[in-house]
Amino acid sequence: MEPIIRTVDLCRDFPSGREIVHALKKVNISIKPGALTILRGRSGSGKTTLINLLGALDYPTSGDIYLMDQKISDLSERKRDEIRRTGMGFVFQSVALIGLMSAYENVEFALRIAGYDKKKRKERAEECLDFVGLANRMTHRPHELSGGEQQRVAIARAIAHNPKVLFADEPTAELDTQMGLQVLKVFRDLVTKEKLTVVMTTHDPNMMELADHVYTLEDGEIVEII
Numbered sequence: 001m002e003p004i005i006r007t008v009d010l011c012r013d014f015p016s017g018r019e020i021v022h023a024l025k026k027v028n029i030s031i032k033p034g035a036l037t038i039l040r041g042r043s044g045s046g047k048t049t050l051i052n053l054l055g056a057l058d059y060p061t062s063g064d065i066y067l068m069d070q071k072i073s074d075l076s077e078r079k080r081d082e083i084r085r086t087g088m089g090f091v092f093q094s095v096a097l098i099g100l101m102s103a104y105e106n107v108e109f110a111l112r113i114a115g116y117d118k119k120k121r122k123e124r125a126e127e128c129l130d131f132v133g134l135a136n137r138m139t140h141r142p143h144e145l146s147g148g149e150q151q152r153v154a155i156a157r158a159i160a161h162n163p164k165v166l167f168a169d170e171p172t173a174e175l176d177t178q179m180g181l182q183v184l185k186v187f188r189d190l191v192t193k194e195k196l197t198v199v200m201t202t203h204d205p206n207m208m209e210l211a212d213h214v215y216t217l218e219d220g221e222i223v224e225i226i
């Protein structure tokens with residue numbers, strides 16, 4: 001099957017004082033559609049750098065990134081913004097929900113920004129919260145939810161506009177193993193039932209068996225593909 005995202009000799013350097021950090025060194029990776037891919041590796045191995053590039057949040061120093069057959073690594077910021085808004089969803093380590101809004105309102109608000117009309121917003125927000133197992137928590141505000149529940153609201157919000165690819169950088173890092181596995185189970189269901197493509201980073205070995213593909217990074221290079 002054709003990859004949904006692939007990279008060609010992807011490099012990302014960061015200036016650091018008088019030196020240059022080679023955070024990624026000629027990384028070639030293909031992300032399969034409708035699969036759960038995990039990027040793993042020690043702290044500093046380049047996971048965040050790589051996922052930010054795949055999600056068009058950053059530009060490579062050299063090398064290219066293709067989304068389907070479109071080269072996205074040299075598009076203008078405006079075009080990339082459009083691609084992110086329509087085709088991609090993002091979940092981060094610390095959940096950035098709006099504290100004064102309920103779970104439902106957080107998801108509904110994202111749909112408002114994406115331009116959905118009122119009726120669709122209600123339908124879709126309820127559908128997504130139901131999907132992540134929070135149908136009975138919709139009116140709760142973030143501080144009335146557990147860390148794992150908050151992260152699931154963040155997932156509902158990230159998938160509400162029907163992205164093709166969901167990126168998650170260490171989504172379970174602040175959760176205990178049990179809550180982390182619950183979050184991963186939601187990703188698994190999104191892939192299996194909704195045919196979503198999910199790319200996530202983690203260094204938690206407990207998560208690996210739920211993945212379809214695992215890329216291991218070491219010092220900016222892919223050293224193992226499972």
Ligand SMILES: Nc1ncnc2c1ncn2[C@@H]1O[C@H](COP(=O)(O)OP(=O)(O)OP(=O)(O)O)[C@@H](O)[C@H]1O
Binds near residue numbers: 014042045050
């Ligand atoms: N903006 C930046 N400026 C300078 N160096 C950076 C920058 N971002 C990342 N780096 C360096 O690039 C390397 C890879 O960093 P990255 O954040 O991708 O690692 P990581 O695998 O996500 O680590 P962690 O598990 O701690 O999140 C590290 O050596 C880091 O110090």
Ligand SMILES: [Mg+2]
Binds near residue numbers: 047048049169170
């Ligand atoms: Mg990181």
